[in-house]
Amino acid sequence: MAFTLRQVRYFVATAEVGQISQAAIHLSISQSAVTSAIQELESLLGVSLFIRSPQGMTLTDSGRHFLNHAYSILRSVEDALKSPLPDTSIEGSLSVAASYTVMGYFLPYHLQRLAQWYPGIQLNLFEQERETIERGLLEGQFDMAVVLTANLQHPEIAAETLFSSERRLWLPNRHPLSERPSVGLEDVAREPFIMLTVDEADQTALRYWDSSHLQPRVILRTSSVEAVRSMVANGSGVAILSDLVYRPWSLEGRRIETLSLNDPVPPMSVGLAWRRDLEFSEPMKAFREYFRHSFLAPQLSSSRR
Template identity: 25%
Template sequence: MDLEAVRTFVAVADAGQFQKAAADLSITQQAVSKRVAALERALGMRLFARAPRGAELTIDGQAFLPHARELLRVAERAVASVRPGRRPLRVDVMASRGAQAGLMRGFHRAHPEIDLDVVMLLEFGTAVGAVRSGAIDATFRAVAAPGLPLPEDVASVRVLDEPLQLLTGPAHALAGARSVTVERLVGHRIWMPGIVPGSEWGAYYDDLVDEFGLTIEATGPNFGSDALLDTLAETPALATFMGEPTRLIWPAGHGLRRIPVTDPTPVYPHALLWHRDNPHPALAVLRAHLAAAATAHDAAGTWRPDWVIPPSPVSPPTNSRPDAPGGG
């Protein structure tokens, strides 16, 4: 059903005249007549009867009027549900327990008035495509990995460099170390199931292996973090990398160790990506929040791949308030 025709019908019913309805809608009287006639053909009945004073509703028109008003109210609610500033801000993070989710939790604590819809899209192309189509407003990625070019209509900025730590079981050869150098990790098996070939984090760990001669194994099915922690606790020969801010909980009997990696410290670079024309006002607030919380990038004694975007400040947007109220 043509909603413009329905809107015109309601305008005529309220005005009582085709000419006045045309003036109220800023269209011609001929256009009003054509819209009403089309609606009458679609319904198979007459809605108005000509009268000396203008147009009067027929019995069928009177029956249809409350439903027509409800149709217009439903249409307005539908539009409002996706209007920027009315719908939740949709942001993609790669894992619910990683640094990216931590950034969004911090944002939510600082701005509880902003509705959020946090999603998890693993694949780079899927996430960037969702940003470009408007399915999501922003995504956190380590751009731009080799073979993963960033489209010109997508903007990006580094927001966090996440230091990696070594996670081992209690019987691992390095379990007693207070810190461990990258060189000392050579020859040890670092198990990371779930690395997707061709992903930006896959490219990151490929470069880490090439740079320092490490052994990273992505073999076996990925049963999630709980299964990974169980295996590390039971297998002295295996360790894994995890981000310093990553929140994991394991049984006390596991005795797992989180060990800082030094000389250099590998950091996983997180960037925020968004469409340059995205009008959602809460996106501007998120960018301003990340700008205020940003820390130094590429600090002395750290390592990251050469293809990572260079550090740059997250400039707060000019409209940084709403209209109303990982990797490693």
Template identity: 30%
Template sequence: MRNTATLIQLRAFVAAAESGSFGRAAVTLGLSPSSVSESVQALEQMHGQTLFKRSPRGITLTPAGERALPHARLTVKHSEDFALAVDERLALEGVLIVATFRSLGIHLLPPVLALLRRHHPRLQVQVLDGTVGEGGEQLVHDGRADVAFLELTNQTPLLTLPVVQDDYVVVRPRAHQAGPVTAAALQTQPLLLFPAGHACNATVHRHLRTFLLPGTAVQEIAEDEVMLSMVEHGLGLAVMPRLAVLPLRESLMVHPLPVPLPRVLGVAIKSGRAGLPHLRAFTEALQAFQATPSFARLQALLQPA
């Protein structure tokens, strides 16, 4: 019978892959660097595959290591989840990892976390940038985040809970002549957009191409505050989610797109983990926030004028 990898070996492999160093992995795990290295070598010998390329600058995954890493993460996570399901105290005094992007992190996450802390003060929260790499959905899927605030789609295999509806708007200087923004009006200045590389930004890029006139100049800007400042200085018109514009600067105004593009914002959790105590506590805090006057005011701000 073929040997089976132990949890210690898999934890060593995951920690080394995420840190890029046996030494840093050892600090994370509370082990010696030699113990981490020996655990990884045991996995490599067991399967006859090299998992890391080693060099004086550190370690990088081989193709075999890249294929194995998501499965190792999930195995380790399932073991941790077993302990959390058995011991509610352990779950509610541990760490909750939340992925989000900036506008949701400003307007939705803090009030939910405040309610969560009120009921579970020992639960620590770690916040990750949900726009990096493959985004919050992938972070939840492979176990690097417990929950993600994101734009919901019909394609996700995750359990999703809708929170609020938002729409994309055109942002322009208040000094401009009022009136509806037409496709022709979007040609008067460069159109400022978030980079299309992230999934939720790709959606608005595809939508705009359905009605933008030929020759419309598009400039990608990564930071929303930079984009708004450029609009203030007459350097372009921005297309952004309404939530990302709040609170609206006095010098700016927003208008609906010529063809509306709404989006539903919410949270995503792996369905098999939703019953874990710390995730159940998070969703209860979210639902409690949705029943507050503060949430009602936020919803009102997101309604088209």
């Protein structure tokens, strides 16, 4: 029996949603195809990857270990398919600032790919808060930034959004709200709430809470995403955070579920920023072109037709 990417993709999809039926819907295939792929993979590896129960599929220790390898396999394949030949003609340095969330959950993978695309460009990286990034762009300390674009405030800062990550409700496994056909902020307001503060997440949250004329029952305000993850997974409360920072498991190995809310909650938008009147250098053009190719190429192609 051969090892296939299909098996890995179906395994990852099931691990992330915790149910074969939901994985099949996400993949637009039959449940039997997902079941067969997982069984084939378990046979090849000689271990059980999931504990099966009426409530769904829970990863075993071997399954959690293999999940990390599966993510690496899929990233490597995606990288091989997307990366063009290196452009060694562009040389120079580029000072790039990024906020905490962007630096921790988005940039590392792209930094490695950028080094392959443009080996002649030296990137100087700075992790800063939004106000410091805006000031640095205006004063010429930073050439460009990768930020949460909705947070930007200075009118002299230009921005281009690359993608938007939906904010969903985070719940511990088997929480009563996960059994409801729909959940809104009124339901969430009755639960103990963990409020993330980093990258002005609390200010964003309070805006959509205020617009709903409701208030969360906050039991903890923290700048640590991992603290939120662990507290939710261990049943201390719930949170509303973006898919960008979501991982299905806490550090303790407990599962975290997510639900889309039926009330309007703005997504978290990530993109590039620069001083509006700045003339782009060749390294700046290359940096922007990489991200445009990675995230906007289908949109740009469609707009030209």
